[in-house]
Amino acid sequence: MGETFAVKVLGRAAGKKVREGEIVFIEPDYILTHDNSAAIIDKFESTVPGGRIRYPGRIAIVLDHVTPAASSKDASGHKKVREFVREQGITNFHDIGVGICHQVMPEMGLVKPGSIVVGSDSHTCTYGAFNCFATGIDRTEAAGIWITGRTWFKVPETINIELTGAFNAGVSAKDLILTIIGEVGAGGANYMAVEFNGPAVGGMRISDRMTIANMGIEMGAKIAAFPANFVTSKYYEALDLEFTGAIWSDHDAEYARTLEYDLEEIVPVIACPHQVDNVVPVKEMAGMKIDQIFLGTCTNGRVEDLKAAADILRGNKIHSGVRMLIGPASRVEYLKAMKMEILQDLVSAGAVVLPPGCGPCLGAHQGVLAPGEKCLSTANRNFKGRMGEKEAEIYLCSPETAAVSALTGKIRDPREVLK
Amino acid sequence: MNVFHYPQNDINTDLLFPGKYTYTCSTGPEIKEHLLEDLDPSFAGAVQPGDIIIAGENFGCGSSREQPTLGLKYAGVRAVIASSFARIFYRSSINQGLLLIQSREAVDYYTEGDPVAVDPAAGEVRVGDRVFSFPSLPDEMLEILRDGGLLNHIKKQNALGDDA
Ligand code: SF4
Numbered sequence: 001m002g003e004t005f006a007v008k009v010l011g012r013a014a015g016k017k018v019r020e021g022e023i024v025f026i027e028p029d030y031i032l033t034h035d036n037s038a039a040i041i042d043k044f045e046s047t048v049p050g051g052r053i054r055y056p057g058r059i060a061i062v063l064d065h066v067t068p069a070a071s072s073k074d075a076s077g078h079k080k081v082r083e084f085v086r087e088q089g090i091t092n093f094h095d096i097g098v099g100i101c102h103q104v105m106p107e108m109g110l111v112k113p114g115s116i117v118v119g120s121d122s123h124t125c126t127y128g129a130f131n132c133f134a135t136g137i138d139r140t141e142a143a144g145i146w147i148t149g150r151t152w153f154k155v156p157e158t159i160n161i162e163l164t165g166a167f168n169a170g171v172s173a174k175d176l177i178l179t180i181i182g183e184v185g186a187g188g189a190n191y192m193a194v195e196f197n198g199p200a201v202g203g204m205r206i207s208d209r210m211t212i213a214n215m216g217i218e219m220g221a222k223i224a225a226f227p228a229n230f231v232t233s234k235y236y237e238a239l240d241l242e243f244t245g246a247i248w249s250d251h252d253a254e255y256a257r258t259l260e261y262d263l264e265e266i267v268p269v270i271a272c273p274h275q276v277d278n279v280v281p282v283k284e285m286a287g288m289k290i291d292q293i294f295l296g297t298c299t300n301g302r303v304e305d306l307k308a309a310a311d312i313l314r315g316n317k318i319h320s321g322v323r324m325l326i327g328p329a330s331r332v333e334y335l336k337a338m339k340m341e342i343l344q345d346l347v348s349a350g351a352v353v354l355p356p357g358c359g360p361c362l363g364a365h366q367g368v369l370a371p372g373e374k375c376l377s378t379a380n381r382n383f384k385g386r387m388g389e390k391e392a393e394i395y396l397c398s399p400e401t402a403a404v405s406a407l408t409g410k411i412r413d414p415r416e417v418l419k
Numbered sequence: 420m421n422v423f424h425y426p427q428n429d430i431n432t433d434l435l436f437p438g439k440y441t442y443t444c445s446t447g448p449e450i451k452e453h454l455l456e457d458l459d460p461s462f463a464g465a466v467q468p469g470d471i472i473i474a475g476e477n478f479g480c481g482s483s484r485e486q487p488t489l490g491l492k493y494a495g496v497r498a499v500i501a502s503s504f505a506r507i508f509y510r511s512s513i514n515q516g517l518l519l520i521q522s523r524e525a526v527d528y529y530t531e532g533d534p535v536a537v538d539p540a541a542g543e544v545r546v547g548d549r550v551f552s553f554p555s556l557p558d559e560m561l562e563i564l565r566d567g568g569l570l571n572h573i574k575k576q577n578a579l580g581d582d583a
Contacts, residue, residue: 023557023559023560035442036441036442036484038442038445039445042445043570046570047570047573047574048573048574048577065441065442066442071443073442073443074442074443077442119483120483121483122481122482122483122507124483136483136507137483137507137510137511138483138484138485138488138507138510138511138514139484139485140485140489140511140514140515140568140569140570141510141511141514141569143570144514144569144570144573147573148573152559152560186429186431186477186480187428187429187476187477187480187503187505190477190503190504190505190506191506191509217481217507220477220480220505220506222506275429275431277429362438362439362441363437363438363439364438364439364441364442368439381433381481381482383431383432383433383434383438383481384433384434384457385433385434385437385438385439385457386433386438388438388439390437390457
């Protein structure tokens, strides 16, 4: 029997043959932390006073969650991080405005095929788009790895998701991953690896792979990974980086489950409050009035997503009953959108552009909701209270659904406009 | 001793500790005030050392924030017994030295008012008049739990002159 991606990549890192269920100790290639580095620094310093980071070159810190600072407490946290970075000689540090960590990590070339990356953020699984074994850990563990350079993994079983066909107009990667989560359930892939295979993966854009891998955690998955192919190699070429290290499952790998999806059959869907797996066709929610639309986050804040919205909003006005926020995922994506004159279209239509970063996604600042308000968002979580107000409702959708709904202030199926 | 019973599935990290406080609360006392705020507003005032939480499937899903595990440990929660746990939460609990017991049978058997007792060394949990066993953790993880969490474990290894 062949081996899965997870078994192979952990085996290679551990330097031996490994089996599913086995615990292996590994030194990750990169450890990402963000604004929460301030709390991790406290843990680090109280555990090893005056200590040095074991591998400073493997640490990446991106300030993105509450940027620019919303309170003096946030500002003090950011300040502490900047000082620590200087003291410890951490070179992979990206201050406010560079972007959301999960966009910045690949942009900076820190996420390589076949590598192992951990991050003190649950959406670290995004890097599976680049054939990376990437997963979230907590702050305490991040502090532990700063000190020791290593951690443990249980070699997971794998769910195989076979993709065929192509999306119809008005349907995109977000609809696919929401459909999958709706079926698998919020805990359906708990502790497991998810692999995406099949002919539809071949030409799939990096931005789509990132949208899909990003939401692996919303079904509980440890990792959600794609094979590396010519699309991946082009990404590294553009960064002037060598394309090596890719690894993938054998054809006869043994999976815990295999699921099949024909992209042609996917329809626009929406995840209703307060669970990501509460997924229904957009059609069923059509006509519901919304107060705010948020297009952005590590799930759907890339230029491809902004362009999908701009193509719908160009020359039109956002309905007066709704406000629309745009959060570019990074400075690089922001600049691309400027160059393509996408931001002009969005701003002319009446949208508010936020600085690159997490913005309203986690409810700390920028676009917090009022009690009773409804927000249509391209983010990855609709948990109660997620956007800062527990009596508000969050509906998750694709950039296309967000943009067509902006025109009427009501939820609308994008296929009415995109044919 | 209190037993807090939350039978629903998929209790996520925002319910256990609202995201809006993630960057303003990081110490035990700060976190405790908001623990389970959007799930059970009376929890923070009522929880006592030695208490037990009983919950359904996929407990702790969502964010990697550790305030839920850190806060529950700080509040003195003896154990969380659930039908299943979300992965990062499970890992985080080991890192904090918080005992998690996965036993669908014990959760299903529990009815309001039943006395509950846990014995991690024996891998047993007693609910009312019945005893359920649960699989014990691998040795490496038990050691971290015994040392009171990952950082205490690292401290101890450093003190032993071990190159942790
Ligand atoms: S955009 Fe939202 S989901 Fe993504 S890293 Fe930021 S807070 Fe987390």
